[in-house]
Amino acid sequence: xxxxxxxxxxxxxxxxxxxxxxxxxxxxxxxxxxxxxxxxxxxxxxxxxxxxxxxxxxxxxxxxxxxxxxxxxxxxxxxxxxxxxxxxxxxxxxxxxxxxxx
Amino acid sequence: xxxxxxxxxxxxxxxxxxxxxxxxxxxxxxxxxxxxxxxxxxxxxxxxxxxxxxxxxxxxxxxxxxxxxxxxxxxxxxxxxxxxxxxxxxxxxxxxx
Amino acid sequence: xxxxxxxxxxxxxxxxxxxxxxxxxxxxxxxxxxxxxxxxxxxxxxxxxxxxxxxxxxxxxxxxxxxxxxxxxxxxxxxxxxxxxxxxxxxxxxxxxxxxxxxxxxxxxxxxxxxxxxxxxxxxxxxxxxxxxxxxxxxxxxxxxxxxxxxxxxxxxxxxxxxxxxxxxxxxxxxxxxxxxxxxxxxxxxxxxxxxxxxxxxxxxxxxxxxxxxxxxxxxxxxxxxxxxxxxxxxxxxxxxxxxxxxxxxxxxxxxxxxxxxxxxxxxxxxxxxxxxxxxxxxxxxxxxxxxxxxxxxxxxxxxxxxxxx
Numbered sequence: 001x002x003x004x005x006x007x008x009x010x011x012x013x014x015x016x017x018x019x020x021x022x023x024x025x026x027x028x029x030x031x032x033x034x035x036x037x038x039x040x041x042x043x044x045x046x047x048x049x050x051x052x053x054x055x056x057x058x059x060x061x062x063x064x065x066x067x068x069x070x071x072x073x074x075x076x077x078x079x080x081x082x083x084x085x086x087x088x089x090x091x092x093x094x095x096x097x098x099x100x101x102x
Numbered sequence: 103x104x105x106x107x108x109x110x111x112x113x114x115x116x117x118x119x120x121x122x123x124x125x126x127x128x129x130x131x132x133x134x135x136x137x138x139x140x141x142x143x144x145x146x147x148x149x150x151x152x153x154x155x156x157x158x159x160x161x162x163x164x165x166x167x168x169x170x171x172x173x174x175x176x177x178x179x180x181x182x183x184x185x186x187x188x189x190x191x192x193x194x195x196x197x198x199x
Numbered sequence: 200x201x202x203x204x205x206x207x208x209x210x211x212x213x214x215x216x217x218x219x220x221x222x223x224x225x226x227x228x229x230x231x232x233x234x235x236x237x238x239x240x241x242x243x244x245x246x247x248x249x250x251x252x253x254x255x256x257x258x259x260x261x262x263x264x265x266x267x268x269x270x271x272x273x274x275x276x277x278x279x280x281x282x283x284x285x286x287x288x289x290x291x292x293x294x295x296x297x298x299x300x301x302x303x304x305x306x307x308x309x310x311x312x313x314x315x316x317x318x319x320x321x322x323x324x325x326x327x328x329x330x331x332x333x334x335x336x337x338x339x340x341x342x343x344x345x346x347x348x349x350x351x352x353x354x355x356x357x358x359x360x361x362x363x364x365x366x367x368x369x370x371x372x373x374x375x376x377x378x379x380x381x382x383x384x385x386x387x388x389x390x391x392x393x394x395x396x397x398x399x400x401x402x403x404x405x406x407x408x409x410x411x412x413x414x415x416x417x418x419x420x421x422x423x424x425x426x427x428x429x430x431x432x433x434x435x436x437x438x439x440x441x442x443x444x445x446x447x448x449x450x451x452x453x454x455x456x457x458x459x460x461x462x463x464x465x466x467x468x469x470x471x472x473x474x475x476x477x478x479x480x481x482x483x484x485x486x487x488x489x490x491x492x493x494x495x496x497x498x499x500x501x502x503x504x505x506x507x508x509x
Binding site: 003004005006007008009010011012013014015016017018019020021023024025026027029030032033034036037040043044045047048049050051052053054055056057058059060061062063065066067068069070072073074075076077078079080081083084085086087088090091094095096097 | 200203204207210211214215217218223226227230233234237240241243244245246248249252253256257260261264265268269271272275276283284288289292293295296297299300301303304306307308310314315316317318319321322323333334336337338341342345346349352353356357359360363365413415496499500502503
C-alpha cells in the first residue's frame with residue numbers, strides 16, 4: 001500500500017468520524033468542529049487523487065491542489081458565518097443550542 | 103564531508119527530540135500550570151534550537167540558513183509571549199495584560 | 200512508510216479526542232492540533248502550497264475564531280449537556296458512519312490504475328503563463344474563474360456576518376474594543392511582530408509565483424498581523440460603514456473581474472491572457488486580491504458590529 005492510499009483511508013475514516021460527531025453532539029459549536037473534520041477528510045481524499053497523479057516532474061497533480069486550497073478558504077468563510085449565527089442566537093435567546101423540536 | 107554533516111545532523115536533531123520529549127514529560131507530570139509552562143518553554147526553545155542547528159548542516163546557501171534561524175527566533179518570541187500571557191492569567195491576583 | 204502510519208494514527212487519535220472531549224475549549228485545542236498535523240500530512244503528500252494554506256487558514260485563523268466563540272459560549276454549554284441523544288440514534292449514527300467510511304475506503308482502494316492526471320498538460324503550458332509554480336498557474340490562469348468566484352464568496356460571507364448586527368449598532372465597530380497594558384507583553388510583541396509579519400506576508404505572496412506560496416497564504420499572514428494589532432489594542436477595528444474599508448474589500452474582485460472582461464477584447468475569451476502579458480496581468484490581479492482577501496479574513500474574524508458608529 002503506498003502512502004497515498006494510506007492517507008486516503010485515513011481521510012475516509014475522518015469523514016465517518018466527523019459525520020458521527022455532527023449527528024450525535026447536541027452543541028452547535030461541536031457540530032461546527034465536526035463539520036470541519038469532515039472537510040479535512042474530504043480534502044485528504046482529493047489530496048490522494050492529486051498525489052497519484054504525479055507526473056511530468058511534478059510531485060502531484062496541481063489541479064486538485066488548487067481545488068483544495070479554494071475549499072479550505074471557503075470552508076473557513078462558512079465556519080465564520082456559522083459562528084456569527086450561533087453567537088447571535090446566543091445573544092438573542094441566551095441558549096447555545098437549538099430546541100429539540102427545531 | 104557529507105558523512106560528517108549527516109552525522110552532526112542526526113546527533114543534533116536527536117538531542118532536540120530528546121529535549122522535546124523531556125518537556126512533554128514535564129507537561130504531563132508537573133502539578134500546576136506555572137511549572138508546566140516553565141518546563142515547556144525551556145525544553146521547547148532548546149529543542150527547537152538544536153533541531154534548527156542540525157538542519158543548518160543540510161541546507162544549501164546562506165539564505166536558507168538565515169530563514170531557518172529566523173524561524174527559530176520567531177518561535178522563541180511567540181512562545182515567550184504566550185507563556186507570559188498564560189502565566190499572568192493562571193496566577194491569581196495579577197492582571198492578564 | 201512507518202512514519203506515515205504513525206502520522207495517520209496520530210491524526211485519527213487527535214480527531215477522536217476533538218469529538219470526545221468534554222470541554223469545548225479542549226476540543227478547540229484538539230482541532231488546532233489536528234489542523235497542524237494535517238499540514239504535515241500535506242507535506243508528505245508533496246503538496247506544500249496546500250500545507251501552507253491548511254496551517255494558516257484551516258488551523259490558524261479558524262482556531263482563533265473558534266477559541267473566541269467557545270469562550271463566549273461557555274456559560275450556555277453547561278445547561279445543554281442534558282440534551283444528549285438516546286442509544287438508538289447513536290447506534291444508527293454509528294452504522295451510517297461506518298457505511299460511509301467503508302464506501303469511501305472502497306473507492307480509495309479501487310482508484311483506477313494508471314491514475315488519470317492533468318499534470319503533463321499543466322507543466323507543458325506553464326511557460327506560457329510566465330509562472331514557475333504550477334499551483335499558482337492553476338489558481339490564476341487555468342482556473343482563474345474559480346478564484347474569482349472564491350473572492351466573491353468570501354465577500355458574501357462577510358456581508359452575511361455584517362447583516363447579523365443588531366439594529367442599534369448597524370454599520371458600527373466590529374467586536375469589542377480591546378485594551379492592553381501599554382507597557383505589557385502583548386503590546387510589545389504586537390509592535391515588534393507586526394512589521395516582521397507584514398514583510399513575511401508580502402514575501403510569501405511574491406514568491407508564490409515561482410515557489411510554494413501565493414496570495415492566499417500571504418494574505419492570511421497579513422490578516423493575522425491586523426488581528427494581532429487589533430487584539431493588542433494598537434488599532435481599533437474600523438466601523439464597517441467606512442467607505443475606504445468597503446473600497447478596499449471590493450478592490451480585489453473588481454480588478455479581477457475587470458481584467459477578465461478585458462480578456463474579451465485582448466485575447467478573445469473571459470479571463471484569457473495574451474501570452475506576452477500573462478505574468479504582468481496576473482501580478483496586476485494578485486496585488487489587489489491579496490490586500491482584499493487580507494482585509495476580508497481579518498474582518499471575518501473580527502465579527503459583526505457590536506458598538507454603535509459615531
